Amino acid sequence: MDLKEYLSNVENLVDKTLFRFLGDAPGDLNKASAHLLLAGGKRLRPALVMLAAGAIDKKAPDRIFPAALALEMTHTFTLVHDDIMDKDSLRRGVPTVHTIWDEATAILAGDVLYARAFDLICKATAEPAAQVRAVSMLANACAEICQGQSDDMSFEKRDDVSRGEYLEMVRKKTGALYAAAAGIGAILAGASPPQAEALYNLGMTTGIGFQIQDDLIDLLSSRDGSGKDRASDLRAGKQTLIAIVAREKGIDLAPYRKDLTDDEIDAIITELQDAGVIDEVKKIAHDLVVNAKKGLSVIPESEEKRLINEMVDFFVTRGF
């Protein structure tokens, strides 16, 4: 099986299961909780839970599937709350929860998903001691994500964020949950501590790479390519790794914090490419992934391990 087929299978399974359980839940709060969860998504965190579990024990993915859903619930709860904070009105092509209902309902909808995530870890079939470790790992990831979002918001008021500060923020905001996805899958499948640590670290570094690639996609994608507005980070003056590396090379992107035409955006991209900014940012993501893969030497060879390696490459090369 190739990665594309594997990811598509997980996506279908997650979609089907979520729809079966949440598709016709009664009441405003249940509908608000289910809204973004049922709006699609690539389901990459559940896929990483399943692959990490399968790399430890081929038969584990089926029995720990609720934990894969738990990671998607967690991811979705953070999106619902982030959308309130960032006042975003569109996500995954549908209006955000607080736009359709209101902020109070969106806060509660996120809180309900948060609760369901922890309950789902308990519903996985695994050693109880492993479940406790998984719960603790998920809880710590959630606390880190909150700190990452807080740091990200505070960066909006600054124009001097360093490369180290940015990477630390992304480690928390994006890396922590991918780390937990791989770590929880491994732990519930019965991984030894070094194996669980290796997969946790792989999730962490590739999660960071994933976010860097997201920033590149935001800048480089053509109109309608990513489903988002083009170069939204640039127009919002976000302190992405691109902006930071550009500043290190003497290019100040702050003046572009405004509405930009497609021609202006194209000109900025060309300037950044000519200065080697894009290549350097790509190299940072690439190096993270190379290191992540090296750490997997404690995991025996298997189809799942091969797919994990493919997935890690996909994270920093994907165009959407």
Add this chain to the structure above:
Amino acid sequence: MDLKEYLSNVENLVDKTLFRFLGDAPGDLNKASAHLLLAGGKRLRPALVMLAAGAIDKKAPDRIFPAALALEMTHTFTLVHDDIMDKDSLRRGVPTVHTIWDEATAILAGDVLYARAFDLICKATAEPAAQVRAVSMLANACAEICQGQSDDMSFEKRDDVSRGEYLEMVRKKTGALYAAAAGIGAILAGASPPQAEALYNLGMTTGIGFQIQDDLIDLLSSRDGSGKDRASDLRAGKQTLIAIVAREKGIDLAPYRKDLTDDEIDAIITELQDAGVIDEVKKIAHDLVVNAKKGLSVIPESEEKRLINEMVDFFVTRGF
């Protein structure tokens, strides 16, 4: 030891522990998370965790103390989020989190406490299988609290809420967490399923009684008695059990949804007393508590059981 002394000991222990761990945490988000937690509170849910654990195994309270803190974290997270939704500016005599910082920080501060709660359950010393049951119980309580808060807010737009609807809302909004407090204490201490169920049910019914008493205190307390504004529920037109029982007896409180003088409030109280509304509401709370205590026959006699019975009485007789 009498109940007052016991509660005071738990309050001191909780305060001291929270202050030690959170008193000087750096950064805005940590300070915002710790703010309401360190502002005091009666710490009744931790006390119930400890008493329920002690009623099962005298030595258990020490080793499961982190779970007592977990219940206080959970309670506080719901208050921080509720204060945003209800736009309240004061709580426990201090400005609310979203008032000092902003709504985004308050959402995240609540989310951090939410995460810490689940991590603390994992830090209790108990059988792993018991910890998993405790995590699941806490998660389900959290989901119920959200539904209760959602129902409570939806009641604000109605003037025909029935007694059954009100009690179901309170069961979720307040009962569920007291039920989880007693249930989790019992489970982590090694209770048998019937014992855990008895303590869970006791927490549920007395939690409902606690909320009914809260409504009575809001109406009946003299100025500055509860630290809140007097008769705030009446002035806000809240569908409390008092308003519902009054309506059943032909007294419509809706016209009092406005600013009221102390003399007007006194007159309304007299009218409600003369019509037997206050006595009937008190009887509902009293009956809940009598039933709750009956269910404890599966718990062996002990000082802890005696204190639980005292606590349950205190819940529906307290004046603050």
